[in-house]
Amino acid sequence: MSRRFVGLGYPASVLEIQSNLTLLLSLVLFAVKALALVDCVARPADRFRAVDTLDKSAWLVILILALLAHVFISGWNPLGIFSLVGTVAALVYLAQLRGSSA
Secondary structure: OOOEOOOOOOEHHHHHHHHHHHHHHHHHHHHHHHHHHHHHHHOOHHHHHHHOOOOHHHHHHHHHHHHHHHHHHOOOOOOOHHHHHHHHHHHHHHHHHHOOOO
16 A cells, blocks of 8 residues: 555655655755855956956856855745756856866
8 A cells, every 4th residue: 555645646755756856956956056156256367357258256246146046036946947047157157167278
């Protein structure tokens, strides 16, 4: 006899798997944003000019807002619109600055 989640007809284990996958995705996306922020803090300002991208202060503001939005606005929901926008911003930063050879 399997446990049933009241009213939905799904076994509780299916909902637990979905919940755990959502939590894992949220933690991974948070880690990507945190990595981008730490990298931005540690990277010298002249590297931003060499790559011809936004300056360091602009990236710091964008990445801090992305991290705060992930925690407070999206409520750790990895598919929230603010969380997704922040993830895209962090990935663009990482692609431009960590992926560049300049």
